[in-house]
Structure formats: structure tokens, C-alpha cells
Amino acid sequence: MKFEDIExxxxxxxxxxxxxxxxxxxxxxxVDGVIVRxxxxxxxxxxxxxxxxxxxxxxxxxxxxxxxIMFEVGETISVVxxxxxxxxxxxxxxxxxxxxxxxxxxEEYDEDEEYVIEGIITxxxxxxxxxxxxxxxxxxxxxxxxxxxxxxxxGKKVKALIVKVDKEKGSVIxxxxxxxxxxxxxxxxxxxxxxxxxxxxxxxxKKITSYGMFVDVGGMDGLVHYxxxxxxxxxxxxxYYKEGDEVNVIAIDYDKKKRHLSLSIKxxxxxxxxxxxxxxxxxxxxxxTVSNIEPYGAFVDLGEDLEAFLHVSEISWxxxxxxxxxxxxxxxxxxxxxxxxxxxxxxxxxxxxxLLPKPIDQFASANKVGDIITGKISSITEFGAFVKIGAIxxxxxxxEISWxxSKNAKNSLKKGEExxxxxxxxxxxxxxxxxxxxVLEESPITIFAKNHKNGDIVEGKxxxxxxxxxxxxxxxxVDALLRLDDLxxxxxxxxxxxxxxxxxxxxxxxxNDRIRVSVRRLARQEEREALEQLNKEQDDSMTLGDVFKxxxxxx
Numbered sequence: 010m011k012f013e014d015i016e017x018x019x020x021x022x023x024x025x026x027x028x029x030x031x032x033x034x035x036x037x038x039x040v041d042g043v044i045v046r047x048x049x050x051x052x053x054x055x056x057x058x059x060x061x062x063x064x065x066x067x068x069x070x071x072x073x074x075x076x077x078i079m080f081e082v083g084e085t086i087s088v089v090x091x092x093x094x095x096x097x098x099x100x101x102x103x104x105x106x107x108x109x110x111x112x113x114x115x116e117e118y119d120e121d122e123e124y125v126i127e128g129i130i131t132x133x134x135x136x137x138x139x140x141x142x143x144x145x146x147x148x149x150x151x152x153x154x155x156x157x158x159x160x161x162x163x164g165k166k167v168k169a170l171i172v173k174v175d176k177e178k179g180s181v182i183x184x185x186x187x188x189x190x191x192x193x194x195x196x197x198x199x200x201x202x203x204x205x206x207x208x209x210x211x212x213x214x215k216k217i218t219s220y221g222m223f224v225d226v227g228g229m230d231g232l233v234h235y236x237x238x239x240x241x242x243x244x245x246x247x248x249y250y251k252e253g254d255e256v257n258v259i260a261i262d263y264d265k266k267k268r269h270l271s272l273s274i275k276x277x278x279x280x281x282x283x284x285x286x287x288x289x290x291x292x293x294x295x296x297x298t299v300s301n302i303e304p305y306g307a308f309v310d311l312g313e314d315l316e317a318f319l320h321v322s323e324i325s326w327x328x329x330x331x332x333x334x335x336x337x338x339x340x341x342x343x344x345x346x347x348x349x350x351x352x353x354x355x356x357x358x359x360x361x362x363x364l365l366p367k368p369i370d371q372f373a374s375a376n377k378v379g380d381i382i383t384g385k386i387s388s389i390t391e392f393g394a395f396v397k398i399g400a401i402x403x404x405x406x407x408x409e410i411s412w413x414x415s416k417n418a419k420n421s422l423k424k425g426e427e428x429x430x431x432x433x434x435x436x437x438x439x440x441x442x443x444x445x446x447x448v449l450e451e452s453p454i455t456i457f458a459k460n461h462k463n464g465d466i467v468e469g470k471x472x473x474x475x476x477x478x479x480x481x482x483x484x485x486x487v488d489a490l491l492r493l494d495d496l497x498x499x500x501x502x503x504x505x506x507x508x509x510x511x512x513x514x515x516x517x518x519x520x521n522d523r524i525r526v527s528v529r530r531l532a533r534q535e536e537r538e539a540l541e542q543l544n545k546e547q548d549d550s551m552t553l554g555d556v557f558k559x560x561x562x563x564x
Contacts, residue, residue, distance in 0.1 A: 038089065038090045039087060039088075039089050039105060039108055040058050040059070040087070040088060040089075040090060041058075041085055041086070041087055041088075042056035042057055042058040042059070042064065042085065042086060042087075042088050042100070043056065043057045043083065043084070043085050044056055044080055044081070044082050044083065044084050044085075044086065045057050045063065045082065046082065047068065047078065047081075047082055048068070049068065052067060052068045052069065053065055053066070053067065053068055054066050054067070054068050054070070054071060056086070056088060056100060058088065058090070058098060058100065062096070062097075062098055063097075064088070064090070064097070064098040064099065064100040065097065065098075065099065065100070066088070066099070066100045066101060066102060070101065070102040070103050071086070071102055086102060086105075087102075087105040087106075087109065088100040088101060088102050088104075088105050089101045089104040089105045089108060091104065106144075107144055107145065107146060108179065110144055110145055111145050111146065111179060111181070112179055114145055114181070115174055115176050115179060115181065116176075118171075118174050118181075120174070123170070123171075124170070124171040125168060125169070125170055125171075125188065126140070126142045126147065126168070126169055126170075126171060126183060127142070127166065127167070127168045127169075128140040128141050128142035128143070128145075128147065128166070128167065128169075129141050129164060129165070129166055129167075130149075130162045130163055130164065130165050130167060131146075131163065131164075132163075133162065133163060136148075136150055136151065137149050137150040137151045137152075137153070137154060138151070138154060138156070138162060140167065140169065140183060145181075147169075147171070147180075147181040147182070147183045148180055148181065148182050148183070149167075149169060149182070149183045149184070149185060150182065150184075152186070153169075153172070153182075153183070153184035153185060153186045153187065154167075154185050154186065155185045155186045155189050156185070167185055168185070168188055169183035169184055169185040169187075169188055170183060170184050170185075170187045170188045170191075171183050172184045172187060193268075195228075196229050196268065197265075199226070199227050199228070199229050200229070200260065200263045200270060203226070203259075203260035203270075204260050204263060207259060207260075208259070209257050209258070209259055209277045210226050210227070210257070210258060210259070210260075211226075211255055211256075211257060211258075212224035212225055212226040212231070212255070212256055212257075212258050212272070213225045213253065213254070213255055213256075214250055214251070214252050214253060214254045214255075214256060215230060215252065216252060217246050217247050217250065217251070217252055218246075219235075219245075220234065220235055221233050221234040221235045221237070221238075221246060222238070222246045222250060224256060224258055224272055226258060226260075226270075226272070229270060230270070231258070231260065231270035231271060231272040232269065232270070232271055232272065233246075233256075233258060233272045233273065233274055234271070237261070237271075237272070237273040237274060237275055237276070238274050238275060239274070239275055239314055239316075240275050240278070240280055240281055240282065240314040240315070240355075241314060241315070241316035242316075242355075248300075256274055257274065257277040257278070258272040258273060258274055258277050259272065259273050259276045259277045260272055261273045261276060275314070278314060281313045281314050281315050282315075282352060282355050285315075285350065285352060286352070288313075289347055289350060289357075290347070290350070291347050291348060291349060291350055292346065292347065292348075293346070293347045294344055294345070294346050294347075294364060295311055295344070295345060295347065295359075296342060296343070296344055297309035297310060297311050297317065297342070297343060297344075297345055297359070298310045298340065298341070298342050299337050299338065299339050299340060299341045299342075299343065300316065300339065301339065302333050302334050302337070302338070302339060303333075304321070304332055304333075305320070305321055306318055306319055306320040306321045306323075306324075306333060307319045307321075307324070307333045307337060309343070309345065309359065311357070315357065316357070317345070317347070317357035317358060317359045318356070318357065318358050318359070319333075319345060319358075319359050319360070319361060320358065321333055323348070323358075323359070323360035323361060323362055323363070324336050324337065324361050324362060325361070325362050325365070326362050326365060326367060326368045326400065327368075327400065328402065329387065329388075337361075343361060344361075344364055345359035345360060345361050345364065346359060346360050346361075346363045346364055347359055348360045348363070367440065368399070368400035368401045368440075369401060369435075369437050369440040369441075369442070370437065371399075371400065372398070372399065372400070372401045372435070372442065373435050373437050376432060376435070377432070377435070378432050378433060378434060378435060379431065379432065380431070380432045381429060381430070381431050381432075381449065382398055382429070382430060382431075382432065383398075383427060383428070383429045383430075384396040384397050384398035384403065384427070384428060384430065385397050385425060385426065385427050385428075386422055386423065386424050386425060386426045386427075386428060387402055387424070388424065389418045389419055389422060389423075389424055390418065391419075392406060392407060392418075393405050393406040393407045393409070393410070393417075393418050394410075394418040394422050396428060396430060396444055398442075401440075401442060402442075403430070403432070403441075403442035403443065403444040404441065404442070404443055404444065405418070405422075405428070405430060405444045405445070405446060406443070409433070409443075409444065409445035409446060409447055409448070410422070410446050410447060411446070411447050411450075412447050412450060412452050412453055412522075428446060429446070429449065430444040430445060430446050430449070431444065431445050431446075431448050431449055432444060433445045433448070452519065452522055453485055453486050453487045454487050454517070454518075454519045454522050454523070454524060455519040456485060457483070457484075457485050457487045457517075457519075457524070458517050458519045461514060461517065462514070462517070463514050463515060463516065463517060464513060464514060464534070465513065465514045466511060466512070466513050466514075466531060466534075467483055467484075467489070467511070467512060467513070467514060467526060468483075468509060468510070468511050468512075469481035469482050469483040469484075469489065469509070469510060469512075469526075470482050470507055470508065470509055470510075471504060471505065471506050471507060471508045471510060472488060472506070473506070474501075474504065474506070477492065477493065478490050478491055478492040478493050478495075479491045479496075479501075479504060479510075481510055481512070481526065483524070487524060488524070489512075489514075489524040489525060489526045490523070490524070490525050490526070491510065491512060491525075491526050491527070491528065492525065492527075494529070495512075495515065495525070495526070495527035495528060495529050495530065496528055496529065497527070497528035497529030497530075497531070497532045498528070498529075498532060499528055510528065511528070511531060512526035512527055512528045512530075512531050513526060513527055513528075513530050513531040513534055514526055515527040515530055
């Protein structure tokens with residue numbers, strides 16, 4: 010049950026007070042007595058209170074803080090009669106001291122002054138509660154307590170206002186209700202003023218939590234939720250403020266039932282997004298401070314309550330950036346280029362790498378096609394391997410690894426392996442470099458060309474059939490192409506894989522790794538050779554007389 014739910018009834022305080030102290034008045038007489046015996050073994054003090062009565066009380070009541078006995082036999086002390094056991098009275102020196110202190114307080118009480126007390130509820134009776142304030146006992150009626158009957162208030166610390174002092178009865182009445190309602194009225198006045206004026210006020214941060222900050226504004230605490238701290242969006246308040254800092258705030262809401270005041274720091278400052286078109290444009294270079302780093306990128310502070318996102322891919326030209334922290338750290342001041350301004354989504358994206366020299370430009374300035382360089386295999390794919398050379402990665406395609414077509418990146422190279430390659434292409438526009446390893450080795454066709462020439466007759470087995478011709482595997486592991494128009498007397502459909510074919514070399518291009526052969530040319534060549542052989546044989550059979558006749562004839 011909340012304070013607002015408690016029904017306050019009209020009560021005759023005088024009658025209730027008299028009822029509350031009626032029983033205690035009859036049994037709690039304040040008298041002077043003489044100490045007649047101190048029995049330390051039984052921890053008792055015997056006091057003569059007159060009326061032919063000797064009363065007993067605990068020896069602890071007349072010990073000081075150090076445990077020393079404060080009085081001797083024969084000394085007179087004030088005590089309160091707290092009750093009787095048969096004819097024997099029970100007395101209390103402590104209650105007498107409290108009464109004396111209370112009487113002194115009442116005597117010095119100034120009705121023109123207001124007293125707010127803070128004490129502990131020690132007792133409960135039908136009419137209300139006893140509040141102990143540094144040994145003084147004040148009475149708080151239930152109807153002035155603002156304490157739910159469902160809870161046990163004993164031991165509870167409370168603040169209350171003194172509303173009545175009865176010197177005759179020696180009692181003080183306090184009201185928690187009066188103090189709370191007054192504080193509520195004052196709070197409402199502060200809230201009404203804050204909400205009505207919508208003014209920026211100065212506050213002091215009292216406490217910082219993970220969800221926001223409690224700020225004191227004019228004696229009242231309000232919550233600045235972490236989403237109301239910055240125009241950047243939700244932020245961790247402990248990164249920007251500490252307890253005791255002064256901040257400007259605006260009241261944005263008040264929940265009367267929960268007595269919850271909501272404040273905003275960001276609404277008390279100018280929204281940088283409203284005028285961002287006049288201050289920033291895509292392509293601008295700005296100096297920023299790295300404020301937060303995540304695996305996927307970093308957040309950078311532009312000042313003026315603006316924050317931008319630097320994606321991991323925009324940190325460096327290096328395509329293998331594993332984590333932004335390998336290049337930047339929190340607190341670093343760096344230059345970036347604004348690459349996107351999304352006013353609707355309140356989002357800024359920036360790039361660091363666009364302000365850095367392109368690795369491909371640096372590479373092209375230092376190297377050219379035909380250069381032989383050394384690098385390390387950085388990754389292996391299905392189509393080849395990437396070789397790390399300084400700040401760039403060049404592609405070593407499978408077909409450029411070896412003249413042996415059975416070899417590829419996966420079965421012949423290892424990540425981290427050092428390789429020597431030749432630059433065969435530099436594409437500055439697309440930032441690509443093509444490499445070759447096999448061109449540094451002598452190709453099988455080059456070796457073949459040293460021992461063969463156009464017109465040589467060769468023999469090989471059919472390796473593959475294509476629409477444009479037939480590939481024949483020759484000696485030394487080289488392949489030659491027999492085009493369709495060079496088949497001669499052979500029929501394409503009748504040719505089978507593995508079949509041996511004789512042909513003549515018609516073209517050798519060692520530079521481009523090409524050999525062509527021709528059966529048609531072989532037939533002509535064999536026919537010509539046969540004719541030449543026949544002519545030679547005929548020439549050898551002529552007589553000397555035939556020669557002279559021929560010469561005379563020509564004359």
C-alpha cells in the first residue's frame with residue numbers, strides 16, 4: 010500500500026494521547042531513591058524509594074560506557090517505578106534519565122520554531138508508535154504516520170515534524186504525514202515550474218547507474234535515462250560524466266503516482282542534426298576521436314554531439330583486417346572522410362582508407378609488368394592463391410602456377426609459403442595484380458621447340474576431341490592441336506581417343522604455348538617427297554650421251 014492509499018481519519022489527539030499514556034502514568038511514577046546496596050555478584054542494585062519499600066533494578070543501568078559503576082551506596086538517584094511484583098517494585102534509572110532529558114527538551118522548546126526530527130520506531134501500541142530520537146521518546150499517532158498497517162515498522166528510521174508539545178503531560182507528538190505532504194507539495198511546485206516553463210536548469214549528478222543518472226534539481230531528484238543523454242543515441246553515462254558534475258537539463262515528464270521526474274540532457278542542447286546540411290557534406294575531411302571499438306568497426310566522435318560509424322572495411326586498404334584495434338585504439342585522433350549522411354536515420358558513415366594512399370598506386374609506381382618479385386601465400390582458393398607483396402595481394406591463378414596442368418594452388422602450395430613470381434598484369438583501375446610462377450620456368454613447348462621445327466613429322470595419341478579439332482599428346486608431355494581443316498583423309502567421327510595419328514608440325518609458338526599439326530599437309534608433304542625421290546631416281550639413270558644431246562638441244 011502506498012502513502013496515497015492510506016485513509017486519514019479525524020482523531021481527537023488529546024483523548025488518544027491520554028489513552029496512550031494512561032497506563033504508563035499509573036505505573037511510571039518518577040521518584041527519588043537512596044542506594045542501599047550494590048550486589049555485583051547478582052548484578053543488582055537495591056534502592057530505598059520510601060513508602061517502606063525497597064526496589065530492585067539491574068546494575069547495568071548505572072554503569073557508564075566503560076562499564077564503571079557511576080554511584081555509591083548512600084547516594085540519591087532519580088528512578089521511575091515501572092511496575093510491581095507483589096509488593097516489590099521494579100524501577101528504572103534509564104527511564105528516569107530519558108524523562109529528565111525529555112523534560113529539559115520540552116522546557117527549552119520554542120513554539121515559534123519548526124523542528125524536524127529523525128529517529129527509530131521502537132514501540133507500537135493501539136494509538137500509534139514511539140519514536141526514539143537520541144534517547145528522547147516522541148509519540149507518533151497512526152493517523153499521522155503514513156505507515157501501512159501491512160508492514161512492521163519496528164526498527165524503521167523515519168523523519169517527522171513536531172506538531173504538538175504537551176508540557177503538562179510531558180509528551181511530544183510528531184507527524185510523518187505532515188512532513189511527507191509538505192515535501193510532496195514542494196515537489197509538485199518544483200515539477201509544475203519545470204514543466205510549465207520548459208526551461209533549462211542546472212542540476213548536480215548524484216548517482217550514476219547503467220540505465221541513466223539521478224540529477225538533483227532544486228532539491229528534487231530526477232532521472233536522466235541513458236537514451237536522453239546525447240543526440241548520438243543511447244550511451245553509457247559513466248563514459249561521459251561522474252558524480253558531482255553539474256549538467257544542464259530539461260524536465261520532460263512527471264509521474265505523480267510513482268513520483269518519478271524524467272529529465273533530459275540532450276533536449277537542453279541544440280540538436281546538431283537540424284542544421285547538419287549547412288555544416289557537413291559527403292566528401293568532407295574531418296578530424297575525429299575514436300570513442301568505441303567493436304569487431305565490426307569503430308564509433309568516432311566528431312564533437313558537437315555527433316558520432317559517426319567507421320566500418321572495419323573502411324579502416325585500411327588491407328583486405329585482411331581482422332579487428333579494428335589492430336589499426337586504431339580508443340582516444341586516437343584520426344582524419345576521416347564523410348562518405349554518407351543519412352539525416353532521416355540520423356546516421357553518419359566515414360572512411361579512413363580513402364585518405365590513405367592506394368596500395369595499388371604505390372605498387373605500380375615501384376613495380377612494372379615483367380618484374381620478378383617475392384611474396385608470401387596469404388590465402389588459397391579454388392581458382393588460385395593470393396600472394397602478399399607489401400600492402401597489396403596479387404593473384405596467382407591456377408593456370409599460372411605450373412606448366413604441369415595437374416598442379417593447382419591447393420595441391421602444390423601452402424599458406425605462408427614464400428614464392429617467387431613474375432608480374433604479368435597491373436590493373437590500377439580495379440586494384441588488381443596478376444602473377445605467374447610458371448613463366449619463370451622453361452615450358453615443355455620451349456624444350457620441344459629446341460629439338461623440332463615446322464615440317465617435322467610427329468606421332469601422337471588422341472587426347473581429346475572438340476568441335477574445332479582434336480588434341481594429340483606428343484612426346485615430352487606437350488599437346489598439339491589438329492584442326493578440322495587439317496584432318497586430310499581422316500574422318501572426324503571415325504577418330505577415337507587413344508588412337509595413334511601421324512602428322513606434320515605446321516606451327517610452333519613457344520611463347521604462347523601452342524603447337525599445331527596437320528595430316529592434310531603430311532599427305533602433301535609425303536606426296537612431294539615421293540615425287541622428288543622419283544625424279545632423283547630418274548636423273549640417276551640418264552647416260553652421258555643423253556646429257557650432251559640435251560645441251561645441244563638447248564643451244
